[in-house]
Amino acid sequence: MHDDAKKIAPGAASAALEKTADSTKENAAPAAHASKPDHTSEKERRDPYLGFIDPRSWLGKECGLLARDFQHMRTSAIHTLPGFIVNRGSNLVGFTQLVGEFFMFSASGVSLFAGKKTQNGKQVTDYFHGSFQQWLEKKHPTLSAAKGSGVLPTALRAANPVIEPLYNVTNDIASKGGFNFSAKNLTSAKHWKDSIHALFDFEKASTLDRALNPSGKLINRWQTRGTFLGMLGMGVATIMPDDKDKDEDVRKLSEMATLHPGQYLLHRLKTAINPLEWYDNKRAFTGLMISAVGLCIFLAGFRNVGGDNKYFWNKAHGINGLITATAGSQLILSPTAEQGWSNFGSVMWARVLFMYSSIKRRYDKIDPGRHYYSAGQATFQTGNTMAFLIGGAEVLPDGTVIDHKKTSEEAKKLARAKKEEIKQEKRHGRVAESTSPSSGAPLSTIVANEAHITSPEKSAALVA
Numbered sequence: 363m364h365d366d367a368k369k370i371a372p373g374a375a376s377a378a379l380e381k382t383a384d385s386t387k388e389n390a391a392p393a394a395h396a397s398k399p400d401h402t403s404e405k406e407r408r409d410p411y412l413g414f415i416d417p418r419s420w421l422g423k424e425c426g427l428l429a430r431d432f433q434h435m436r437t438s439a440i441h442t443l444p445g446f447i448v449n450r451g452s453n454l455v456g457f458t459q460l461v462g463e464f465f466m467f468s469a470s471g472v473s474l475f476a477g478k479k480t481q482n483g484k485q486v487t488d489y490f491h492g493s494f495q496q497w498l499e500k501k502h503p504t505l506s507a508a509k510g511s512g513v514l515p516t517a518l519r520a521a522n523p524v525i526e527p528l529y530n531v532t533n534d535i536a537s538k539g540g541f542n543f544s545a546k547n548l549t550s551a552k553h554w555k556d557s558i559h560a561l562f563d564f565e566k567a568s569t570l571d572r573a574l575n576p577s578g579k580l581i582n583r584w585q586t587r588g589t590f591l592g593m594l595g596m597g598v599a600t601i602m603p604d605d606k607d608k609d610e611d612v613r614k615l616s617e618m619a620t621l622h623p624g625q626y627l628l629h630r631l632k633t634a635i636n637p638l639e640w641y642d643n644k645r646a647f648t649g650l651m652i653s654a655v656g657l658c659i660f661l662a663g664f665r666n667v668g669g670d671n672k673y674f675w676n677k678a679h680g681i682n683g684l685i686t687a688t689a690g691s692q693l694i695l696s697p698t699a700e701q702g703w704s705n706f707g708s709v710m711w712a713r714v715l716f717m718y719s720s721i722k723r724r725y726d727k728i729d730p731g732r733h734y735y736s737a738g739q740a741t742f743q744t745g746n747t748m749a750f751l752i753g754g755a756e757v758l759p760d761g762t763v764i765d766h767k768k769t770s771e772e773a774k775k776l777a778r779a780k781k782e783e784i785k786q787e788k789r790h791g792r793v794a795e796s797t798s799p800s801s802g803a804p805l806s807t808i809v810a811n812e813a814h815i816t817s818p819e820k821s822a823a824l825v826a
Contacts, residue, residue, distance in 0.1 A: 656687025
C-alpha cells in the first residue's frame, strides 16, 4: 500500500483542508477522505496464484510467465479444435478421468475381472464370466449364461466386460476394500489411537489389515476410497452438461470472493453439496470430490503394497495427493468455469515432477498393481491436458469464443476499490473520533459542513 494511504496525522489533515477550502464547491468533499490515485499496476494487484502465491514474489513472477505461455497454448487449441469438441471439454475430461480411475482400482489391489479360463495351457482372463455371472447363478439362475437361455441371459453375458468391473468395484468398496467403517470403531478412542500410531508403523498396519481380508491379501484401502470419490466427481462431470457462465453471475461471485472470502467459500461449498445445482454448476461438486480424493491419496502414500504383502511409504505418491487436493480447490473456488478447469489441469500437471519417483518406487518394491498404476497416471495426465487446453471454454456457432475472464477481473478490480474505500473511511473515522471525542458526529462530516460557510482558518482549526 502507498504511504499516503496510511494513517493521516493531524497536521497533514490541516494542510489538506486548507487546500480543499480554496478549491471550488464541487471539490468541497472532506479532505480527510482524499488520497492520491492508486498507481499500482493491474499486474501487481491481481489475485495470488492458487490463492496463496504473491504475484510480486519470485515464484509469482515465474508463475506469471508460465501462465502467459499456457494461455497462448490454450487459446490456440480452442480456436483450432471444432466447436462441438470444445463445448464438451469437461465431459471429455470427466470420461478420461473415469477410465484412469478404473486403472487405479486395479492398482489398489482390486480385481476388475475375476473370471479365469485356460487357453493354450495358460490361465487367462475370462471377460465373459466371473463374479457377476457367479452371483447370477446363485441368485437369479434363469438370467445367467450358464443356466439360463434366451435373449436376456445372452445380452447380460455380452455386457459382462462392462458389468463385471462395476460389480467388483462396488462389492469391494462395500466390503473389504473401502468404506467398511464400523460404528464401534468410529466411537472407540483406542481404535483411533491405534490407527494414528499404525500410520507410520507399517509392520503393525500390515498385520492388522491382513486380518480384515479372509485371503490375507493387503489392499490400499485409501487408494480405493479416493478412487471411488474420484469416480463420483468425474461421473457427474461426464454426464452433466458444461457449465455456461453468465456475466451477471460472474460479477456477483467475483465481487463476493473479493469482499467476503469466507462467505464466498461457504456459498461454493453449499453449491457443491446441493444436487439441484449440479446441472448448471457441476464443477463445484467435482472440485469438492477431487479435493477429498487428494486427501485420500495423501494417506494412500502410507499404504502402498509391496511384493512381500507388506505396506511401505511412497512419499511421492503422498505429495501427488496434496497436489490433487490443491487442483480440486481450483474447481470449487474459481468464479468462472474457464478459470476453474484450466487451473485444475495446469496444477495437476505439477504431479509430473513426482510421478517418476512414485512409479519407480512401486517397481522397486514389486508392487502387484504397478502396471495398472502407470497406466492410470498416463490416462490422468491425458485428462489433465484436455482440462488445461479446452476445459470450461465456450464457442458460439459462428466461432466466437466467449471470455468471462475479463468480466471477472473487472468485477474484482471494482470490488478491491470499494474495499479500499471502506478501509479508508474506517481509518479516517477512527482519526476523527480520537481527535474530537466529544463530538457525536464524525469529524469529517463537521468539516464538510463548516467548509461551505467558514473560512479556511476555521476549518483547519476544527481538525487541529
